[in-house]
Amino acid sequence: MRRADRLFEIIEILRRTDGTATADQIAEQTEVSVRTIYRDIASLQAGRVPIDGEAGVGYTLRPSYDLPPLMFNDEEAEAIALGARIVAAWGDKELAGKAQSALGKVRAVLTGPLKEQIDAHGLIAPPYHHQVPIEIDLAQIRRAIRHRIKIRFLYTPEQGRKRWRTAWPLSLAFFGPVWTVPCWCEMREDFRSFRPDRMEKLELLDETYPRDPKRNLRAFTRKLEDQYGKGDRTY
Numbered sequence: 239m240r241r242a243d244r245l246f247e248i249i250e251i252l253r254r255t256d257g258t259a260t261a262d263q264i265a266e267q268t269e270v271s272v273r274t275i276y277r278d279i280a281s282l283q284a285g286r287v288p289i290d291g292e293a294g295v296g297y298t299l300r301p302s303y304d305l306p307p308l309m310f311n312d313e314e315a316e317a318i319a320l321g322a323r324i325v326a327a328w329g330d331k332e333l334a335g336k337a338q339s340a341l342g343k344v345r346a347v348l349t350g351p352l353k354e355q356i357d358a359h360g361l362i363a364p365p366y367h368h369q370v371p372i373e374i375d376l377a378q379i380r381r382a383i384r385h386r387i388k389i390r391f392l393y394t395p396e397q398g399r400k401r402w403r404t405a406w407p408l409s410l411a412f413f414g415p416v417w418t419v420p421c422w423c424e425m426r427e428d429f430r431s432f433r434p435d436r437m438e439k440l441e442l443l444d445e446t447y448p449r450d451p452k453r454n455l456r457a458f459t460r461k462l463e464d465q466y467g468k469g470d471r472t473y
Contacts, residue, residue: 241278244268248278249299252289253346258296318344328412330376370415370433374440379419382407386446389421392438401425405432406447408455422453429458 251264261275268275276293283289291297322344325337374391382389390404405421412418416433423430451457 244270245278245282248275248282249287250343250346252297252299253303255298258291258298260296261293264297315344330380332377333380370417370435372417372434374434374437376410376417376434378440378442379407379410379434382442383410386449388443388445388447389440390443391432391440393432394436394438396436400438403432404443405430406453408458420455420458422447422458429453429461 247268248264251267252259255263261272261279265272265275279289279297288300288303289297290300319341322337322341326334326341329337379389381387386406388404389407390402392400393403394400404424405419406424407419407421409420410417411420411431416435418431418433419437420429420431422428447453
C-alpha cells in the first residue's frame with residue numbers, strides 16, 4: 239500500500255471507529271508496524287487533520303472533519319454508487335467485494351438527504367441477471383494484466399477446435415453479459431480478444447512480457463479503429 243493510500247486508510251479507520259483506536263489496531267488493519275503508524279499519525283496531525291490522542295492511549299478523529307476531495311454532488315455520488323453496484327453484480331468475487339468496500343467509503347462521506355438517497359437504492363444493478371458462465375478466475379486475469387504476466391490456457395473458439403494459447407493479457411473488457419480479454423497471442427503473432435467463458439485450465443506463467451509500443455493496448459485499439467467496418471477479426 240502506498241503511503242498516501244495508507245494515510246487515507248488511517249483517516250477512514252478513525253472515522254469508522256466508535257471511541258478510540260489504538261496504534262496496534264490501526265497497524266493490524268493497515269499491515270504495517272506500530273512505529274510506522276506513530277509516524278503517520280504525526281504527519282496527519284502536522285497536516286492539520288484533527289486527530290486527538292497520544293501513543294499508548296489511542297486516537298480519535300473529531301466528528302466535524304471531512305476530506306474536501308471526497309465531497310460529491312448528487313450526480314457524482316449516484317454515478318459512483320451505480321458503478322460500484324454494477325461491478326458488485328457482474329464482477330468476480332474479489333472485485334465485487336472491493337466494489338462494496340468502495341461504496342461504503344463513499345457513503346461514509348455523504349450527509350443528510352444524499353446519504354438517504356443512496357441508501358434508498360434509487361439506482362441499482364440487480365444481481366439476478368443472465369451472465370455467460372465463466373470457469374476460470376477473473377481475479378487471476380486481472381493480476382496478470384497488472385503485473386504483465388504471460389498466461390496459458392486451453393481455448394475453444396466459436397468455430398474450430400480447442401488449442402492451447404500463450405498470450406499477453408492487455409485488458410479485461412465487459413460487453414453486456416460477456417467479458418473479453420484483449421491480448422497479444424504468441425501463436426498467431428497478432429492481437430486477439432479471448433472470451434473467458436471459452437477459456438479453460440488457465441495458468442499464470444513464470445514469465446513477464448516486455449513493454450512494447452507495437453504490442454500494447456494502445457496499439458490494439460488503433461488496429462480496431464483501422465478495421466472498423468471490416469468485421470470483427472479479433473476472436
